Amino acid sequence: MQDxxxxxxxxxxxxxxxxxxxxxxxxxxxxxxxxxxxxxxAGKTSLIDILSTxxxxxxxxxxxxxxxxxxxxxxxxxxxxxxxQFAALDDAVSARENLVVLARLLGADRQQARTRAxxxxxxxxxxxxxxxxxxxxxxGLRRRLDLAASLVGTPQVxxxxxxxxxxxxxxxxxxxxxxxxxAGDGTxxxxxxxxxxxxxxxxxxxxxxxxxxxxLAGTPAHLKSQLGSQVVSLxxxxxxxxxxxxxxxxxxxxxxxxxxxxTITVAVTGPADIVGLVxxxxxxxxxxxxxxxxxPSLDDVYRSxxxxxxxxx
Amino acid sequence: xTALSQTDWGASGFPAQVRILAWRxxxxxxxxWKLVFFGLLQPVVLLVLFSxxxxxxxGLPGLAGYGSYVNFLVPATMITIALTTAMGTGAAxxxxxxxxxxxRLRCMPVSLVAALVARTLADVVRLTAQLVVVVAASYxxxxxxxxxxxxxxxxxxxxxxxxxxxxxxxxxxxxxxVRKVQALQAVAFVVTFPLMFASSAYMPITAMPLWxxxxxxxxxxxxxxxxxxxxxxxxxxxxxxxxxxxxxAAMALVGGLAATRAITR
Numbered sequence: 001m002q003d004x005x006x007x008x009x010x011x012x013x014x015x016x017x018x019x020x021x022x023x024x025x026x027x028x029x030x031x032x033x034x035x036x037x038x039x040x041x042a043g044k045t046s047l048i049d050i051l052s053t054x055x056x057x058x059x060x061x062x063x064x065x066x067x068x069x070x071x072x073x074x075x076x077x078x079x080x081x082x083x084x085q086f087a088a089l090d091d092a093v094s095a096r097e098n099l100v101v102l103a104r105l106l107g108a109d110r111q112q113a114r115t116r117a118x119x120x121x122x123x124x125x126x127x128x129x130x131x132x133x134x135x136x137x138x139x140g141l142r143r144r145l146d147l148a149a150s151l152v153g154t155p156q157v158x159x160x161x162x163x164x165x166x167x168x169x170x171x172x173x174x175x176x177x178x179x180x181x182x183a184g185d186g187t188x189x190x191x192x193x194x195x196x197x198x199x200x201x202x203x204x205x206x207x208x209x210x211x212x213x214x215x216l217a218g219t220p221a222h223l224k225s226q227l228g229s230q231v232v233s234l235x236x237x238x239x240x241x242x243x244x245x246x247x248x249x250x251x252x253x254x255x256x257x258x259x260x261x262x263t264i265t266v267a268v269t270g271p272a273d274i275v276g277l278v279x280x281x282x283x284x285x286x287x288x289x290x291x292x293x294x295x296p297s298l299d300d301v302y303r304s305x306x307x308x309x310x311x312x313x
Numbered sequence: 314x315t316a317l318s319q320t321d322w323g324a325s326g327f328p329a330q331v332r333i334l335a336w337r338x339x340x341x342x343x344x345x346w347k348l349v350f351f352g353l354l355q356p357v358v359l360l361v362l363f364s365x366x367x368x369x370x371x372g373l374p375g376l377a378g379y380g381s382y383v384n385f386l387v388p389a390t391m392i393t394i395a396l397t398t399a400m401g402t403g404a405a406x407x408x409x410x411x412x413x414x415x416x417r418l419r420c421m422p423v424s425l426v427a428a429l430v431a432r433t434l435a436d437v438v439r440l441t442a443q444l445v446v447v448v449a450a451s452y453x454x455x456x457x458x459x460x461x462x463x464x465x466x467x468x469x470x471x472x473x474x475x476x477x478x479x480x481x482x483x484x485x486x487x488x489x490x491v492r493k494v495q496a497l498q499a500v501a502f503v504v505t506f507p508l509m510f511a512s513s514a515y516m517p518i519t520a521m522p523l524w525x526x527x528x529x530x531x532x533x534x535x536x537x538x539x540x541x542x543x544x545x546x547x548x549x550x551x552x553x554x555x556x557x558x559x560x561x562a563a564m565a566l567v568g569g570l571a572a573t574r575a576i577t578r
Contacts, residue, residue, distance in 0.1 A: 052420040053419070053420055054416070054419045054420055074422055077420055077421055077422040078324070078422045080420060082417065082420045084413065084416060084417075088412075088413030088414055088416050088417040089413060089414065090337065090341065090414045092340070092341030092342075092344050092345070093337065093340055093341060093344065097337075097340070101333060101334075101337050102417075102421075103320075103322075104325065104329075104333045105325055105330060105333055105334075105418075105421060105423050106320075106322055106324070106325065106421070106422070107322035107323045107324045107325045108320070108322045112320075112322065116320065119317070119318060120317075123317065133344065149417070150417075151317060152320075153320060153322075153421075154317060154318075154319050154320045182317075185317070
């Protein structure tokens with residue numbers, strides 16, 4: 001357990017009749033990135049609120065860096081950084097002042113606070129906006145400033161609650177690089193997201209929350225292998241070729257779809273199927289303009305889990 | 314990305330947290346000139362309106378000793394300004410408590426009670442500025458000439474500031490308990506107007522019906538107004554000032570305890 005930055009056991013959070021968390025267990029290794037996936041209302045924010053000591057669990061336990069989030073909340077607070085869904089900034093003062101005030105509250109003297117603020121502004125390319133009042137900063141700037149603010153005290157564990165909501169693609173990949181670098185430096189990161197690409201790109205481990213339960217857990221690769229299939233997409237030059245190919249593949253016994261007049265997609269289970277497809281096109285003398293093999297995305301995993309859950313309830 | 318340097322700062326104590334957060338609150342208030350300008354104008358408007366509307370009251374027998382209605386009114390207005398400022402504290406605190414900044418404080422090793430104390434201290438600074446402007450304006454424009462002189466007027470301001478800080482705690486408590494904007498407005502209205510008018514602030518108590526006289530007698534505003542009047546008239550006694558500060562301190566104690574309970578729950 002020494003290697004675990006976070007241990008969660010039987011965690012329940014109830015709001016009246018609604019169970020936001022219905023008893024979940026997991027651990028997060030020190031220096032790793034955990035992505036918590038789930039649709040709206042799956043319990044992601046409740047989980048972050050409890051782990052960051054802002055809410056108390058109805059039942060069960062959770063510890064961060066070895067400290068219980070209820071009994072030793074103060075110890076936990078000294079070791080975490082939190083970035084919420086809504087940038088938690090002081091709008092009335094400048095970007096730099098935001099960071100200085102937080103550093104001062106964490107015990108830095110004036111000089112230390114200023115040095116730290118400048119370091120973070122520099123790190124997040126915010127130096128040019130240092131003196132701008134936070135309320136005049138754009139959404140992307142605010143997000144970066146918010147993340148910088150959560151790092152003022154060098155947290156050992158960083159919680160990011162849907163950090164890339166509302167970010168443009170460039171800012172988003174910048175955020176991912178930053179988070180990956182922090183984990184590389186030994187920071188443990190818990191990130192909630194609805195973007196499966198985000199979990200796939202960032203996380204060492206993923207848990208999928210649905211209706212307060214963990215419906216899937218494992219590495220991104222493991223989750224994808226559970227889904228099991230690859231998709232081959234063939235593009236032809238002539239729609240008559242497509243007709244012919246469609247017939248031949250169907251005869252051969254594979255599941256085929258035809259999303260456009262010139263594209264055929266085939267669900268395959270292994271290399272033998274792919275070789276078979278190549279042989280068929282060769283035997284029919286069909287010339288291809290495209291041939292791609294796609295791994296299943298976490299989107300596929302997520303959809304299949306969510307579908308089965310909706311059926312189950 | 315280059316690695317962040319490690320920090321080793323220890324922790325900030327409660328007094329330091331109050332100081333840092335109060336300074337932050339003040340800077341936020343001063344950063345908006347509209348807020349500063351209208352904040353200072355508001356009590357002057359209040360004073361000018363009352364001095365004109367209630368002018369005739371100056372002829373009532375209870376007021377003969379004050380020389381003019383303005384001398385009777387200005388010390389009372391100091392207290393009503395404290396009331397409206399305290400009401401503003403509640404509104405500002407509500408916005409702040411449910412804004413992102415407080416949400417961040419909740420997961421930092423920072424006392425939320427320190428944040429409340431800081432809020433009241435920042436507002437006390439604002440209140441002091443408002444009172445100084447009001448006294449200066451009423452001297453220059455309305456002919457305010459207290460018998461107690463400059464010292465008497467300053468002592469009255471000091472008492473009003475203390476009263477305002479204590480009253481702040483009532484509104485801080487209401488805010489932490491009510492937690493909704495519309496509800497707070499309704500509650501603040503119900504609390505503020507009886508405090509303001511069921512007191513000796515605008516009319517001599519002797520001119521009121523019996524039940525209002527009883528209400529005035531248990532209203533801390535009455536004692537505060539009596540004390541600011543006595544101080545500016547230069548006739549203050551220990552018992553008058555003691556009653557005012559005692560009643561105010563009792564409000565602060567009750568409000569402070571209730572607010573602490575509500576915020577740490």
